[in-house]
Amino acid sequence: MRAEANHFGTTVTTAALPLLSAFTASELDGTTLAVIGGGSVAALAATISLTDPERRRRLQAEEVGGGDKEVVREYFNNSGFQRWRKIYGETDEVNRVQKDIRLGHSQTVENVLKMLKDEGSLEGVSVCDAGCGTGCLAIPLAKEGAVVYASDISAAMVAEAEKQAKEQLQAGSEKKVVMPKFEVNDLESLNGKYDTVVCLDVLIHYPQSKADGMIAHLASLSENRLLLSFAPKTFYYDLLKRVGELFPGPSKATRAYLHAEADVERALKKVGWKIRKRGLITTQFYFSRLVEAIPA
């Protein structure tokens, strides 16, 4: 039996899924589902509709005594921290799927840096990186001269980000960089004003109803730009996610939500913002819609 987790933090176990048993988990990509096609997809959808991922989600929340946020905090301080530190790091101890997610994520970071630098130098520009993880964006932003405020709900992630920043920014740097200011904080509790606010691959952990409030709060912190990335909700990605949800795996994956671009756009419009630039980053197991919004 092979089991591997995809970008949604869920696990695909092929041997347990007869319909897909001819494929290894790492082959379960867009092409594979397209090849399965027609009636088989209908059968797969029927199988999926018999499961109850919501029930599993409720149990996860009860275990840590709270809702979405408590589950997410607990996950990223424990098994999620171990998993994502490897994915976002440079270790070779990653499987094929994790390597693919690493590649997709690094492309998202590159795209963000490009979008930001397209508007001019980042020297002295204040940037709030909300949900900074291990500092994959905060550190290159600091290298570009930005004044970075990076925060995350997970103390473990923040400690790792700080460690990485010290290693990468202090050691023999020719240019004088301002060390990012790191903080353990829920993004909805952040305050202050920043030129630019960025929130990458965080909304995936929250349903649209919650994401609406988060987007509004992030926009209120920003004077000029808000960059968001999220897993786009399309028929295919929805199906893939639901397949993954059938098999949560031993790592106790957190819940994952897809967001329709129109819903994100609506949430931005409600607080007087509009999308100026869009990008889509896809690899085999990583799907991320990147948008840059500005005041309308």
Ligand SMILES: C[S@@+](CC[C@H](N)C(=O)[O-])C[C@H]1O[C@@H](n2cnc3c(N)ncnc32)[C@H](O)[C@@H]1O
């Ligand atoms: C998939 S990681 C992405 C990390 C980082 N943004 C990156 O792209 O490298 C998601 C991160 O969001 C953080 N997170 C989740 N919910 C959050 C919240 N409500 N406030 C702040 N951080 C949150 C998690 O702890 C985790 O570090």
